Amino acid sequence: MEKVLTIANQKGGVGKTTTAVNLGVGLAELEREVLLVDLDPQANATSGLVPDARVRASWVEAGVTTYEAMIGQIELRDIVRAVSRSLFLAPAGTNLVGAEIELVGLAEREKRLGTALTPVHRQYDYILIDTPPSLGLLTLNALVAADSVIIPIQCEYYALEGLSALLATIRRVRDTLNPKLTIGGILLTMFDSRNRLSHEVAQEIRQHFGDQVFRSVIPRNVRISESPSHGLSVLDYESKSAGAQSYRALAAELNQRDSVVLDASANQASPSPVQDTLRKAASKES
Ligand SMILES: Nc1ncnc2c1ncn2[C@@H]1O[C@H](COP(=O)(O)OP(=O)(O)OP(=O)(O)O)[C@@H](O)[C@H]1O
Ligand SMILES: [Mg+2]
Numbered sequence: 001m002e003k004v005l006t007i008a009n010q011k012g013g014v015g016k017t018t019t020a021v022n023l024g025v026g027l028a029e030l031e032r033e034v035l036l037v038d039l040d041p042q043a044n045a046t047s048g049l050v051p052d053a054r055v056r057a058s059w060v061e062a063g064v065t066t067y068e069a070m071i072g073q074i075e076l077r078d079i080v081r082a083v084s085r086s087l088f089l090a091p092a093g094t095n096l097v098g099a100e101i102e103l104v105g106l107a108e109r110e111k112r113l114g115t116a117l118t119p120v121h122r123q124y125d126y127i128l129i130d131t132p133p134s135l136g137l138l139t140l141n142a143l144v145a146a147d148s149v150i151i152p153i154q155c156e157y158y159a160l161e162g163l164s165a166l167l168a169t170i171r172r173v174r175d176t177l178n179p180k181l182t183i184g185g186i187l188l189t190m191f192d193s194r195n196r197l198s199h200e201v202a203q204e205i206r207q208h209f210g211d212q213v214f215r216s217v218i219p220r221n222v223r224i225s226e227s228p229s230h231g232l233s234v235l236d237y238e239s240k241s242a243g244a245q246s247y248r249a250l251a252a253e254l255n256q257r258d259s260v261v262l263d264a265s266a267n268q269a270s271p272s273p274v275q276d277t278l279r280k281a282a283s284k285e286s
Contacts, residue, residue: 051231
């Protein structure tokens with residue numbers, strides 16, 4: 001079973017944090033025990049669930065954030081906070097930016113998160129890791145700790161940029177530090193049904209990646225973008241919205257199925273700019 005899921009895409013603003021938070025809440029609604037690990041110095045998952053800035057600042061002051069857990073100053077279990085009955089958060093602060101540099105000098109620098117998670121692994125049904133928009137040491141740690149990767153892709157042409165570098169990184173991690181790593185799924189986000197390009201990109205990604213793409217699609221939905229400023233997931237903020245329903249569907253889909261193995265086979269038929277990008281992405285380093 002895929003338990004440790006890293007949500008990664010080094011492209012910024014594609015919906016990683018939104019997915020980490022709302023998928024986490026969706027799985028918790030299904031009565032799964034979920035730990036959300038905020039591994040992004042922007043700490044958006046933390047602020048999206050804990051709106052009180054003083055509380056967040058107090059955690060940084062007290063040294064109970066993912067930064068201290070990564071550099072080995074504290075046990076990960078000692079930074080975990082309950083957000084709801086089944087959802088738990090390992091919060092980040094902006095101090096995490098220092099870890100990217102400090103880790104360079106530490107032993108087993110790519111394995112710090114995996115090692116930190118080992119003692120709590122059995123306590124949760126799912127461990128979701130939100131990562132920063134880079135392929136640096138923090139994201140690398142999250143890939144080494146994971147069973148699978150969820151890749152949110154915005155339904156816009158330029159959203160495919162950088163996908164080849166991400167897939168190459170995933171392969172490299174799988175070939176070296178973490179052989180069990182699989183692609184848990186590509187998630188189409190910010191899908192705009194009125195936009196032809198959205199349909200085109202979605203269709204071509206499905207043609208190319210087949211079953212590796214989640215059936216659930218996340219629509220562009222204003223409730224999703226409003227919810228973090230209320231310190232709530234969209235499921236709690238506007239339970240009946242299209243955004244909330246789509247993340248519930250994703251949680252149900254994930255809960256039901258097994259992970260799929262990365263299939264690098266390229267679809268060679270009728271190249272288009274999008275397919276071309278995808279083919280390059282899949283063939284690099286394979
Ligand atoms: N489906 C959606 N509909 C509307 N707005 C969305 C949707 N998903 C995300 N957003 C908004 O888009 C912005 C970027 O989303 P998010 O922060 O989840 O991306 P990210 O990949 O985590 O970004 P970063 O790379 O900076 O960490 C946020 O303001 C978020 O509220
Ligand atoms: Mg983010």
